[in-house]
Amino acid sequence: MQFWIIQGLNSLSLGGLLFLLSSGFSLIFGLMRLANLTHGAFFMLGTYFGATALRAYSGLNIWVTALGAGFAVAAIGGLFERLVLTRLKTNPLGQVLVTLGMSFIISDACLVLWGGDSIPVPTPHNLQAPTRVLGFVFPTYRLVLVGCAIGAAIALYFLMERTRLGAMIRAGVDDRQMARAVGIPVSNLFTIVFCLGAGIAGAGGVLGGPILSAYPGLDADMLPLALIVVILGGIGSLLGAFVGSFIIGFIYTFGTALFPELAYIILFLPMIVVIAFRPQGLFGRVGA
Amino acid sequence: MKWIAAALLAGLLLLLPLFAGDFYINLASQILIAAIFALSLNLLVGFGGMTSLGHASYLGVAAYISALLTSRYGFGHGAAAIISIAGTIATAAFFGIIALRATGLGFLMITLALSQVLWGLAYRMSDVTNGDNGIAGLTRPMPFGISLDGAAAFYWFALIVTSIAFLMMAIFVSSSFGSSLKGVRDQPRRMAALGFNPWMIRWITFIYAGFWGGVSGLLYVYYNKYIHPTSLSTTSSAEALLGVIAGGSGTLGGPVVGATLVLLLKNYASAYIERWNMLLGLVFLFIVLVMPTGIVPGLSKLMTRLRRGPR
Numbered sequence: 001m002q003f004w005i006i007q008g009l010n011s012l013s014l015g016g017l018l019f020l021l022s023s024g025f026s027l028i029f030g031l032m033r034l035a036n037l038t039h040g041a042f043f044m045l046g047t048y049f050g051a052t053a054l055r056a057y058s059g060l061n062i063w064v065t066a067l068g069a070g071f072a073v074a075a076i077g078g079l080f081e082r083l084v085l086t087r088l089k090t091n092p093l094g095q096v097l098v099t100l101g102m103s104f105i106i107s108d109a110c111l112v113l114w115g116g117d118s119i120p121v122p123t124p125h126n127l128q129a130p131t132r133v134l135g136f137v138f139p140t141y142r143l144v145l146v147g148c149a150i151g152a153a154i155a156l157y158f159l160m161e162r163t164r165l166g167a168m169i170r171a172g173v174d175d176r177q178m179a180r181a182v183g184i185p186v187s188n189l190f191t192i193v194f195c196l197g198a199g200i201a202g203a204g205g206v207l208g209g210p211i212l213s214a215y216p217g218l219d220a221d222m223l224p225l226a227l228i229v230v231i232l233g234g235i236g237s238l239l240g241a242f243v244g245s246f247i248i249g250f251i252y253t254f255g256t257a258l259f260p261e262l263a264y265i266i267l268f269l270p271m272i273v274v275i276a277f278r279p280q281g282l283f284g285r286v287g288a
Numbered sequence: 289m290k291w292i293a294a295a296l297l298a299g300l301l302l303l304l305p306l307f308a309g310d311f312y313i314n315l316a317s318q319i320l321i322a323a324i325f326a327l328s329l330n331l332l333v334g335f336g337g338m339t340s341l342g343h344a345s346y347l348g349v350a351a352y353i354s355a356l357l358t359s360r361y362g363f364g365h366g367a368a369a370i371i372s373i374a375g376t377i378a379t380a381a382f383f384g385i386i387a388l389r390a391t392g393l394g395f396l397m398i399t400l401a402l403s404q405v406l407w408g409l410a411y412r413m414s415d416v417t418n419g420d421n422g423i424a425g426l427t428r429p430m431p432f433g434i435s436l437d438g439a440a441a442f443y444w445f446a447l448i449v450t451s452i453a454f455l456m457m458a459i460f461v462s463s464s465f466g467s468s469l470k471g472v473r474d475q476p477r478r479m480a481a482l483g484f485n486p487w488m489i490r491w492i493t494f495i496y497a498g499f500w501g502g503v504s505g506l507l508y509v510y511y512n513k514y515i516h517p518t519s520l521s522t523t524s525s526a527e528a529l530l531g532v533i534a535g536g537s538g539t540l541g542g543p544v545v546g547a548t549l550v551l552l553l554k555n556y557a558s559a560y561i562e563r564w565n566m567l568l569g570l571v572f573l574f575i576v577l578v579m580p581t582g583i584v585p586g587l588s589k590l591m592t593r594l595r596r597g598p599r
Contacts, residue, residue: 035393091580092392092393093339094577096339098573098577100341100526101576102573104565105570220522224404227400260412262413268401271398271401275398
């Protein structure tokens with residue numbers, strides 16, 4: 001029983017992390033029609049930033065670090081969008097290729113800067129003690145992480161559905177040309193959304209640090225998970241990213257625990273089923 | 289003029305081992321292998337409009353099956369080659385059914401995800417694939433009793449296979465099926481209205497490209513006598529895609545030129561710096577920003593302009 005509960009919680013926390021990663025990917029894809037293959041690298045960059053900061057200053061709060069790293073990664077993403085991606089507006093294939101190139105550059109730069117050994121990220125002191133509920137023992141940090149992802153999901157929902165910025169983004173997703181015609185600065189929205197997506201991934205990288213730790217190849221491990229989540233949930237759909245993240249979180253965690261060698265095959269079974277019957281994904285719109 | 293150039297090139301390629309040292313002969317063999325691989329990817333990217341980021345899957349599947357059958361199960365090279373090509377075709381057929389549910393960026397993402405699954409499998413399923421250690425101590429085949437262990441012998445073998453591959457793909461592209469493929473790339477709805485089946489045309493091309501990817505995978509594992517999960521990685525797919533794009537997708541010569549450049553860059557750069565991935569990324573940015581149509585179309589445009597004289 002303890003096994004199932006602990007693995008269940010692990011699945012939830014991995015699902016939460018995957019949501020932080022894939023929501024940004026999905027937002028960027030929805031508005032910019034851009035498969036941002038740098039997203040895994042942004043996540044890894046956040047983890048390394050967090051690892052460095054938290055190990056250098058032991059009193060540092062992980063939430064402040066996540067916020068700081070989020071802004072730092074958002075700034076890098078913004079620069080990349082402004083300097084490179086805007087030049088390739090008419091060349092969607094070229095955009096994907098430069099994001100791939102950028103991911104190689106970032107992951108190799110991390111290897112140079114931080115070396116090939118994995119760097120553990122300390123769990124915050126006040127969250128190290130396990131929580132006991134109904135006689136079961138839970139690692140507190142993972143519980144908090146799940147709460148954090150749900151909080152981020154609610155915040156993103158309000159941002160998209162209840163604010164002026166969200167309304168403009170939705171208008172841009174629905175019809176870019178009409179949005180431009182009524183005076184919405186779509187190019188600026190692109191930059192904002194790209195920064196936002198990169199920032200969430202960076203902050204998610206810090207929060208995932210205590211569980212995953214920072215190591216070379218983290219980007220290559222996370223990117224396919226994000227791709228599978230958004231293909232499953234529907235590209236461009238926030239709800240799809242949320243549901244897809246938790247589905248994949250469960251499948252991956254239980255797959256790795258029960259059939260460690262086949263985890264990767266089990267992982268892609270739901271994707272095949274969904275693609276076969278709903279090519280647009282669980283919550284994707286036709287033609288999106 | 290064109291024929292003389294082609295004859296000179298053919299002569300040069302044939303006689304290369306007579307005047308070049310082993311290092312250069314081996315480099316040339318690697319270029320030939322990379323060229324088949326890039327040409328097969330170009331069938332998808334250039335002629336089919338299907339940008340795949342998972343083409344290393346087919347190279348890797350063929351190489352792994354052949355390596356496992358010959359080293360662990362005592363198969364002869366002939367039988368192993370046939371089974372591994374059949375396995376590659378089956379993989380391509382299956383992946384094609386999944387990936388071709390989508391087009392454009394969706395197709396790209398699905399091919400990337402599928403190839404990552406195979407990469408993860410090669411890494412984690414260490415009972416079968418030996419994981420991160422790879423499979424070493426493999427042998428080269430002996431077609432008609434001729435040993436391919438010498439650099440020159442292997443080069444000639446690779447040259448024959450490459451020539452056949454180039455011809456077969458050239459015929460494929462210029463056939464009526466190739467024309468319908470280009471039609472589907474440019475105007476899928478009109479082609480469907482004319483009674484063609486765009487999905488079937490894409491799927492057959494996908495399998496055909498997988499087949500030649502598998503052939504290059506066999507040559508790859510024969511050449512290296514070793515196979516490692518990195519052959520299945522995104523970097524491996526991306527190198528081939530860079531070759532296609534840099535050389536000029538949708539042309540026959542482009543991928544060969546591009547693959548040659550990428551391989552030379554990789555070999556010479558890695559002699560000076562360790563940072564191949566970073567360099568690869570920078571070259572990606574450079575090519576896409578500066579030469580989006582590739583080298584061969586750019587050069588041929590320049591040639592026609594020169595022939596016509598300055599305007």
